[in-house]
Amino acid sequence: MDNILDERQEKYLNWLIVPAKHRQPATQEAYAKAENIDSTTLRRWQKKPHFKAEWQRRVEELQGSPERTQKLMDEIYARAIAGDNKAAQLYLQATNKLAPQQVNITHTQSLAEISDKDLEELIASVATAEKSARLESREPNS
Numbered sequence: 001m002d003n004i005l006d007e008r009q010e011k012y013l014n015w016l017i018v019p020a021k022h023r024q025p026a027t028q029e030a031y032a033k034a035e036n037i038d039s040t041t042l043r044r045w046q047k048k049p050h051f052k053a054e055w056q057r058r059v060e061e062l063q064g065s066p067e068r069t070q071k072l073m074d075e076i077y078a079r080a081i082a083g084d085n086k087a088a089q090l091y092l093q094a095t096n097k098l099a100p101q102q103v104n105i106t107h108t109q110s111l112a113e114i115s116d117k118d119l120e121e122l123i124a125s126v127a128t129a130e131k132s133a134r135l136e137s138r139e140p141n142s
Contacts, residue, residue: 003050008035012042013051017058 005013015023015031025031032039045051062068073094079087092098114122 005051005054008037009045009051011035012037012045013055013058016046016055017062 012031012035020026023031025034028042029039031037032042046055073091076087076091076094080091089098
């Protein structure tokens with residue numbers, strides 16, 4: 001029974017998972033006063049393993065929700081469009097548009113059989129192809 005949250009703990013936990021700027025009352029002390037609970041009791045609850053585990057579970061559930069992710073992506077996108085370079089970078093990273101292109105090379109020889117010259121030519125050809133792809137992606141559409 002010690003691992004079950006009572007009604008007051010449930011209510012406090014629900015208050016805790018609300019983003020700080022949206023909490024009513026705004027502070028832990030004000031919450032304690034409004035609920036007629038000593039603030040040390042609230043801190044004690046937060047230290048209990050079952051309370052902490054449930055708190056963590058709920059936070060992870062909230063953070064992973066598609067709705068929250070979409071809101072965040074929309075906000076980052078809006079800031080990027082407004083000219084925020086860091087937001088643009090974050091958006092492109094999050095949408096995998098900024099990740100370097102992966103190159104797969106297949107060969108029929110073992111690596112020990114490839115000559116230094118052949119290896120240099122292979123690396124040069126991949127580098128040339130990458131450079132061309134980057135230049136093409138920078139050219140404005142005609």
